[in-house]
Amino acid sequence: MKDPNILPIIQDESWLEGHTQDIYKRYQRYQSAMEEIISYSGSILEFARSHEYYGIHFEKLRNGWIYREWAPNAHNLFLTGDFNQWDRYSHPMKRNYRGDWEIFLPYDKYKDKILHKGKVKVHVEADNGAYDRIPAYIRRVEQDPENHDFAGQLWFPETEFQWTDHDFSAENNKSHPLIYECHIGMAQEKLGVGTYLEFAENILPRIKAGGYNTIQMMAIMEHPYYGSFGYHVSNFFSPTSRFGTPEELKYLVNKAHEMGISVIMDIVHSHAVKNINEGLNEFDGSDHQYFHPGPKGYHEGWDSKLFDYGKLEVKQFLLSNILYWMEEFHFDGFRFDGVTSILYLHHGHTDFDSTEKYFDEGVDYDAVLYLQLANTLIHTYSENQISIAEEVSGMPGISRSPEDGGIGFDFRLAMGIPDFWIKTLKHKPDEHWDMFEMWHELTNRPKKEKTIAYAESHDQALVGDKSIAFWLMDKEMYFSMGVEQTNLVVDRGMALHKLIRLITISLGGEGYLNFIGNEFGHPEWVDFPRVGNDWSYQYARRQWSLADNEDLKYKYLDLWDKKMISLIDQHKVLKSEHAKQIYLDAEKKILVFERADLIFVFSFNISESYFGYEINVPTPGEYMVILDSDESEFGGFQRIDPSISYPTDDQNNIQIYLPNRTAMVLEKRKS
Structure with missing residues (x-):
């Protein structure tokens, strides 16, 4: 009989018994934080509404626009933009005792100046100098096509978007997620940036026909450098304008819901772009407003800034960001990027060769608590919301509830599986493939923690590496994919491509993920326009014509994927026991x-x-x-x-x- 005084994760995982106190302390910190939040705001949902206070809003009671910014160490703030001909000093903001600055613009005086699509910035004078900054909670940012400068954009459309997804429920999709990972910009075949509307019209029907029930969208939050794949975020409340307007993103999500498809966002709360002009870095003149001070606040591997999850205002900023995307754009959940980096002060740069590594001084317990609160917020908003952790260390309880002693994610990405496949393809001839190792890599997971299995994601296809299809067939994909052609390399590659995907989806987890185009063996790598490739879009697109061409063998892999997904879905394989x-x-x-x-x-x-x-x-x-x-x-x-x-x-x-x-x-x- 189980002891009700012992957290469920300890009862279920005997190897954790030596860390009972560590896990219990983790749970106690969570309990205390929730009590404080409820005392402070009434609920975690209300706590996560700082985006309704900060930023630029129209206040009906006062009949005017209010702009608020948190910048406790700044000397002076001034609102500037099209409305005042970019006069940096004509509209000073007032500071309160909390370090909040604000300015009110009455409607009667500014009705012909504060206009939809007007550009704005905030001029900040602080210890680091005087800079024109983009408001932290801005809802839209646009880049000037001539000077490439980013600026905040007022977004007050005359008519609100009319949602028609009221009857959509993500319940079934969450219980049996078949995830299609995609990037809006590179989803079209053209040499250029795709749009939200093009994705809705051209790609959503393909995803539906493929049998996938969930889309995982990358690069939605605004980022100054397109080639960062969306992982160097500058403006956390702004859907990137590269792909279209906020209403066009809503149209995409709404249409997906009409098709019965859930939409989750690849959310980046693990770090932020270090740019001062576009991002949050040194916003109030200090290096410790949103981020840790000094070296602790800088990720050398990513060349980016690291949040201070222990600071109340930072927790509110990030939690509000989550609620904003769920409420405003109807996202059905999130895939959290870089969770291993979030969890540890060393960002995972160690060998996890003992259980002590999960609980020692290398763990950032403020970050652990933040992730527990984030998951609580997500599931308080709706029990059908889905949260997925990109986590490679094996942190115990990552996909168990805080009440069980865990972190609260619904699923963990099985990052070891694609690593296993790529290493096998790179380093082992077929006759040396180890079946015991294959079984172990595909089944090694806690029975009560759900996993998203995948053979490859965007990580495996990025420039410098190759997709599984390209590892298997390489240059033969250019010359030997005709249906009438005979080629031993292609025969082997297609056979193993099918086997690898079926064994991964059927054995590796309780959910499955595929990266856009890989279902039909998309050739080549993914490489965004940059100096090194002369700003080419050749590899930042998807060649759907290959799968549609009846004379090419890509159609066989595409059909295999459809039949495989259909079988897995029909028999609810991912919901079944190991x-x-x-x-x-x-x-x-x-x-x-x-x-x-x-x-x-x-x-x-x-x-x-x-x-x-x-x-x-x-x-x-x-x-x-x-x-x-x-x-x-x-x-x-x-x-x-x-x-x-x-x-x-x-x-x-x-x-x-x-x-x-x-x-x-x-x-x-x-x-």
């Missing part, structure tokens, strides 16, 4: 397991096919192949007859023909 291994033959490189009452059979053998291969199945009956990677419609050799059934013998064994480099899924025929 897979049970039935058979592993290290020498012949065969792996068989059961999950969701389906039998998954994989042969990674490079040359041998087996007649009458015997498999012991859990229950007696007659079994049929319901998915076969070797079918001709998937570019295979049609070596398996789909009409054959496989009855069990007295020992619950079936005998099958198992070709090399083939995967099949069998289901017991219903009587």
Whole structure:
């Protein structure tokens, strides 16, 4: 019988018993913080509404515009912009005792000056000098096409966007997430930046047809450098204007919801761009307003600034940012970037070779608490919201609730799985693939912590590396993908591409993620316009015409992905218990397991096919192949007859023909 006085994570994970006090202290800090928030604001939802106080708003009661900014160490603040011909000193702001500055602009006086799309900045005089800055809570930022300068933009459209997604529910998608990771700008085939509207019209139907139920959108928060992939954020409350207007982003989300697709954001609260002109760095003249002072506030590997999660105002800023995106744009949740860096003062730059590393002085407990509060806010807003941690250290309880002793995420990204595949493809010939290692890498996760499995994401495809398809087939993808062509490199590559994706989705987690275009084996890498490539968009796009071309083999991989996703969704494989291994033959490189009452059979053998291969199945009956990677419609050799059934013998064994480099899924025929 379990002790109700011991946190559930300790009861479920015996290896953590030596850290009972550490985990309990983690929980106590969370409890105390929640009590303070409730005492201070009434609820965490109200606590996370600083974006309704700061920034520029129209106040109906006072009949005018109010602008507020938190800048406790600044000497003077002045609002400037189109409305006053960019006079830096005509509109001084007043400071209160908390370090908040504000200015009120009455409607009667400014109705012809404070206009929709007007440009604004705030002139800040402080210890670091005098700078024109972009307001911290600004809702839109636009870049001047001539001088490339960024400025805040007033956004007061005459009519509000009319949402039609009131009946949409993300409940089913959250319980069985099939995630399509995408970047709006690089989603089109043209040599240029794609838009929200183009994505809604051209790409959403592809995602729906592919069977994915969730979109994970990158690079939504404004960032000054396009090539940062959206990870050097400057303006946290501004959807990037590169892709269109806020209303056009809302249109995209609304249309996705009409299709039954959830939309989650790749949110970057792990760091911020260090730029002074565009971002938050030294906003009030100090190096410790939003960020840690000195070296502690700088990430050398990312060349960016690090938030001080222990500061009340910073917690409010970040929590308000989360609530803003959920309320204003109807996002259904978040994938938190760089959680390992957030959790540790060393940002994960250590070997996690002992459990002490999860609780020693290297842990930033202010950051742990912030993530607990962030997840509480998300799930208080709606229990159907989804939160995913990009976390590689294996921090215990990352995807368990704070009440269980955890951090509160719904899922953790299984970052070890793509690393395993890339290392295997880079360093091991096929005949040396280790089936025991493969099973371990794909199943090594706590039973009560949910995981998003993936074979590759944007990380594996970024310039300097290659996608799985490109590792497998490389230059042959340029010359040998015709349906009438015979090429051993392509035959091997397509076979393994299908096997890798099926074994990852069926064995690796409780959710699945695919990066845009990789479902059909998109060739090449991802490289955004920059000096080094002469500002080319050649590799910052997706070539959908490859998958649509009936004369090319990309169509086979695309169809395989559709059928694979459909089977996984139909049988709710990701909601089922962990897979049970039935058979592993290290020498012949065969792996068989059961999950969701389906039998998954994989042969990674490079040359041998087996007649009458015997498999012991859990229950007696007659079994049929319901998915076969070797079918001709998937570019295979049609070596398996789909009409054959496989009855069990007295020992619950079936005998099958198992070709090399083939995967099949069998289901017991219903009587």
